[in-house]
Amino acid sequence: MNMAMQNALDQYKQVGVQSGIESASPHRLIQMLMAGALEKMSAAKGFMTRGEIAPKGEQIGWAISIIDGLRVSLDKSVGGELVENLDALYDYMTQQLVLANMNNDIDLLNEVASLMKEIKAGWDGIAKEAAEIEEAQQRKAAAGV
Numbered sequence: 001m002n003m004a005m006q007n008a009l010d011q012y013k014q015v016g017v018q019s020g021i022e023s024a025s026p027h028r029l030i031q032m033l034m035a036g037a038l039e040k041m042s043a044a045k046g047f048m049t050r051g052e053i054a055p056k057g058e059q060i061g062w063a064i065s066i067i068d069g070l071r072v073s074l075d076k077s078v079g080g081e082l083v084e085n086l087d088a089l090y091d092y093m094t095q096q097l098v099l100a101n102m103n104n105d106i107d108l109l110n111e112v113a114s115l116m117k118e119i120k121a122g123w124d125g126i127a128k129e130a131a132e133i134e135e136a137q138q139r140k141a142a143a144g145v
Contacts, residue, residue: 025134027127030070034120037066041097041113048104060101063112064094089115 040063047056071090074083093112100108 025131027123027131027134030073030123031120031127033066033070034116034123037063037070038113038116038120040066041109041116044100045106045109045113048100048106048109056104057101060097060109064097067093067097067116086119089119 040059044056044059044063047053047059067090071087071094074087074090076083076087093115096108096112099105100112
Protein backbone atom coordinates (compact mmCIF):
# COMPACT_ATOMS: atom_id res chain seq x y z
CA MET A 1 0.00 0.00 0.00
CA ASN A 2 1.46 3.37 -0.96
CA MET A 3 2.10 6.19 1.51
CA ALA A 4 -0.73 8.50 0.37
CA MET A 5 -3.27 5.69 0.60
CA GLN A 6 -1.94 4.75 4.03
CA ASN A 7 -2.16 8.38 5.20
CA ALA A 8 -5.73 8.61 3.96
CA LEU A 9 -6.63 5.38 5.75
CA ASP A 10 -4.90 6.54 8.93
CA GLN A 11 -6.83 9.79 8.90
CA TYR A 12 -10.06 7.96 8.22
CA LYS A 13 -9.38 5.63 11.17
CA GLN A 14 -8.80 8.63 13.43
CA VAL A 15 -12.28 10.02 12.84
CA GLY A 16 -14.38 7.16 14.02
CA VAL A 17 -14.17 4.14 11.77
CA GLN A 18 -14.72 1.43 14.33
CA SER A 19 -12.99 -1.64 12.99
CA GLY A 20 -12.69 -3.76 9.94
CA ILE A 21 -10.17 -1.74 7.94
CA GLU A 22 -7.52 -4.39 8.44
CA SER A 23 -9.79 -7.15 7.12
CA ALA A 24 -11.64 -5.15 4.46
CA SER A 25 -11.29 -6.05 0.80
CA PRO A 26 -9.60 -3.53 -1.49
CA HIS A 27 -13.03 -2.73 -2.96
CA ARG A 28 -14.47 -2.10 0.50
CA LEU A 29 -11.49 0.12 1.43
CA ILE A 30 -12.25 2.33 -1.57
CA GLN A 31 -15.89 2.51 -0.51
CA MET A 32 -14.82 3.50 2.99
CA LEU A 33 -12.48 6.18 1.67
CA MET A 34 -15.20 7.64 -0.52
CA ALA A 35 -17.61 7.68 2.40
CA GLY A 36 -14.94 9.30 4.55
CA ALA A 37 -14.34 12.05 1.99
CA LEU A 38 -18.08 12.73 1.88
CA GLU A 39 -18.23 12.88 5.68
CA LYS A 40 -15.33 15.35 5.76
CA MET A 41 -16.96 17.58 3.15
CA SER A 42 -20.23 17.53 5.05
CA ALA A 43 -18.49 18.47 8.28
CA ALA A 44 -16.54 21.22 6.49
CA LYS A 45 -19.81 22.62 5.16
CA GLY A 46 -21.18 22.83 8.69
CA PHE A 47 -18.05 24.53 9.98
CA MET A 48 -18.08 26.89 7.00
CA THR A 49 -21.70 27.81 7.65
CA ARG A 50 -20.89 28.59 11.29
CA GLY A 51 -17.76 30.56 10.39
CA GLU A 52 -15.45 28.12 12.16
CA ILE A 53 -12.41 28.59 9.94
CA ALA A 54 -9.81 26.28 11.55
CA PRO A 55 -11.97 23.13 11.79
CA LYS A 56 -13.35 23.83 8.29
CA GLY A 57 -9.81 23.86 6.94
CA GLU A 58 -8.95 20.65 8.79
CA GLN A 59 -11.96 18.83 7.38
CA ILE A 60 -11.26 20.02 3.84
CA GLY A 61 -7.61 19.05 4.28
CA TRP A 62 -8.66 15.55 5.30
CA ALA A 63 -11.05 15.31 2.34
CA ILE A 64 -8.22 16.35 0.02
CA SER A 65 -5.91 13.76 1.59
CA ILE A 66 -8.51 11.02 1.13
CA ILE A 67 -9.13 12.01 -2.49
CA ASP A 68 -5.38 12.05 -3.06
CA GLY A 69 -5.26 8.52 -1.64
CA LEU A 70 -7.97 7.47 -4.06
CA ARG A 71 -6.13 9.12 -6.93
CA VAL A 72 -2.78 7.47 -6.28
CA SER A 73 -4.46 4.10 -5.81
CA LEU A 74 -5.63 4.11 -9.43
CA ASP A 75 -3.96 1.28 -11.34
CA LYS A 76 -2.34 3.25 -14.12
CA SER A 77 -0.68 0.10 -15.48
CA VAL A 78 -4.15 -0.99 -16.58
CA GLY A 79 -4.58 2.43 -18.13
CA GLY A 80 -7.51 3.16 -20.27
CA GLU A 81 -9.92 6.01 -20.53
CA LEU A 82 -11.66 5.26 -17.23
CA VAL A 83 -8.44 5.50 -15.22
CA GLU A 84 -7.41 8.69 -17.04
CA ASN A 85 -10.84 10.23 -16.46
CA LEU A 86 -10.85 9.34 -12.77
CA ASP A 87 -7.34 10.71 -12.36
CA ALA A 88 -8.37 14.00 -13.95
CA LEU A 89 -11.60 14.11 -11.95
CA TYR A 90 -9.82 13.51 -8.64
CA ASP A 91 -7.36 16.27 -9.55
CA TYR A 92 -10.24 18.61 -10.38
CA MET A 93 -12.00 17.76 -7.12
CA THR A 94 -8.84 18.54 -5.14
CA GLN A 95 -8.47 21.90 -6.89
CA GLN A 96 -12.11 22.75 -6.21
CA LEU A 97 -11.73 21.87 -2.54
CA VAL A 98 -8.71 24.16 -2.25
CA LEU A 99 -10.76 26.97 -3.79
CA ALA A 100 -13.74 26.16 -1.54
CA ASN A 101 -11.47 26.43 1.48
CA MET A 102 -9.82 29.68 0.36
CA ASN A 103 -13.10 31.36 -0.62
CA ASN A 104 -15.48 29.77 1.91
CA ASP A 105 -17.53 28.61 -1.05
CA ILE A 106 -20.25 26.13 -0.08
CA ASP A 107 -21.28 25.72 -3.72
CA LEU A 108 -17.84 24.30 -4.55
CA LEU A 109 -18.07 21.92 -1.58
CA ASN A 110 -21.48 20.81 -2.83
CA GLU A 111 -20.13 20.33 -6.36
CA VAL A 112 -17.29 18.09 -5.19
CA ALA A 113 -19.59 16.15 -2.86
CA SER A 114 -21.99 15.59 -5.75
CA LEU A 115 -19.16 14.31 -7.96
CA MET A 116 -17.95 11.99 -5.19
CA LYS A 117 -21.49 10.66 -4.67
CA GLU A 118 -21.70 9.85 -8.38
CA ILE A 119 -18.37 8.02 -8.35
CA LYS A 120 -19.32 6.18 -5.15
CA ALA A 121 -22.68 5.12 -6.58
CA GLY A 122 -20.90 3.55 -9.53
CA TRP A 123 -18.37 1.89 -7.25
CA ASP A 124 -21.11 0.61 -4.95
CA GLY A 125 -22.90 -0.82 -7.97
CA ILE A 126 -20.00 -3.12 -8.71
CA ALA A 127 -19.66 -4.29 -5.09
CA LYS A 128 -21.33 -7.63 -5.74
CA GLU A 129 -19.24 -8.29 -8.83
CA ALA A 130 -16.06 -7.35 -6.98
CA ALA A 131 -16.98 -9.65 -4.09
CA GLU A 132 -17.53 -12.55 -6.49
CA ILE A 133 -14.16 -11.95 -8.18
CA GLU A 134 -12.38 -11.73 -4.85
CA GLU A 135 -14.05 -14.92 -3.65
CA ALA A 136 -12.94 -16.73 -6.82
CA GLN A 137 -9.38 -15.47 -6.34
CA GLN A 138 -9.36 -16.67 -2.73
CA ARG A 139 -10.60 -20.11 -3.81
CA LYS A 140 -7.83 -20.29 -6.42
CA ALA A 141 -5.23 -19.27 -3.86
CA ALA A 142 -6.53 -21.83 -1.36
CA ALA A 143 -6.41 -24.52 -4.05
CA GLY A 144 -2.84 -23.55 -4.91
CA VAL A 145 -3.67 -22.54 -8.47
